[in-house]
Amino acid sequence: MAYQVDYQTVSPQGLEKAADPAALAGLRANEARYFANKYKHVFTTVPAAKSRASIALVAQILKEKDFVLPYPVLETSTFTVDGIAMIYVFYQNGLVINVMYTLVAGGKRAVGIKLADGMAVPQELAAKFKFARQKSKLAGTIRGSYFVIKGEYQF
Structure with a gap:
């Protein structure tokens, strides 16, 4: 089930199995506030079981730096805003990986790592x-x- 993140009332919904659900929920709310303020976008997450393709794509991109993250994924958020494809992956240990991939050739493309x-x-x-x-x-x-990000990927 999809969850619309409310950054005004921080909730650990969907993150209950995290090492520190409150801290990870705060980080998720922080990201939701950013996208609401900058793009008027409602930040929505889905459970990991419903987003295997997004998780696989992030894993493929992380291999550019020889990373294979062994941590369980709790949920993801995948969306496109202002010509930028975004994928957020929230891990059980409190790690958040986000991929920003501008869809036009020559645009900015990067992986953010947040703790x-x-x-x-x-x-x-x-x-x-x-x-x-x-x-x-x-x-x-x-x-x-x-x-x-150096490589080309299909979003």
Whole structure:
């Protein structure tokens, strides 16, 4: 069942199995607020079982950096806004991967990596990335990094 994320009333619905459901729900709400304010887009998530194709595509893109993430996926959000295909994957341990893929040739294409408040940096990411910190009223301290996508993918 799809869930429309309400960033004004943060709820851990769909994230109950997370290591820290409240922290991950805050991060999800933070993303929902961004898309609501910038694009007037309603951020909606679906359970992992209903989004296998999106999860597989993100896994394929992560292989550019030799990442295979062993963490269980709780839910995803897949949408296109303003010519940009977006996929968000919310993992049980508090990790969030988002893919931003501009659909026109030569556009911006990147993978964002965000960690929920209080989450330790996973060992496979710590060796390759430096994480910047950002404060959020909804999510506490968010740590994030990114890399540019080199390959071409079908969205």
